[in-house]
Amino acid sequence: GFAFPDGAYKPESSPGSRQIxxxxxxxxxxxxxxxxxxxxxxxxxxxxxIKDPDEVARLWGVRKCKPHMNYDKL
Numbered sequence: 001g002f003a004f005p006d007g008a009y010k011p012e013s014s015p016g017s018r019q020i021x022x023x024x025x026x027x028x029x030x031x032x033x034x035x036x037x038x039x040x041x042x043x044x045x046x047x048x049x050i051k052d053p054d055e056v057a058r059l060w061g062v063r064k065c066k067p068h069m070n071y072d073k074l
Contacts, residue, residue: 020063020064022060022074025060025063026039026056029056029059030048037051037052038050038051038052038055038056038059039051039052053074054071056071056074057069057071057074
């Protein structure tokens, strides 16, 4: 599998946290089986594919407390 440098991944932030960065949120989604239909690893070099961009944007909006989030704003 793809390895991240030490310290690149921190434990999951609390829901509603405005401190999380997008890359960290994407890693959280990629680690959870329940989001495989939304976002998934692809290939062997740390590449991923967003299968449902609207859902990724919606989830990001929930995390950031921004209910009008869409993929263009993401």
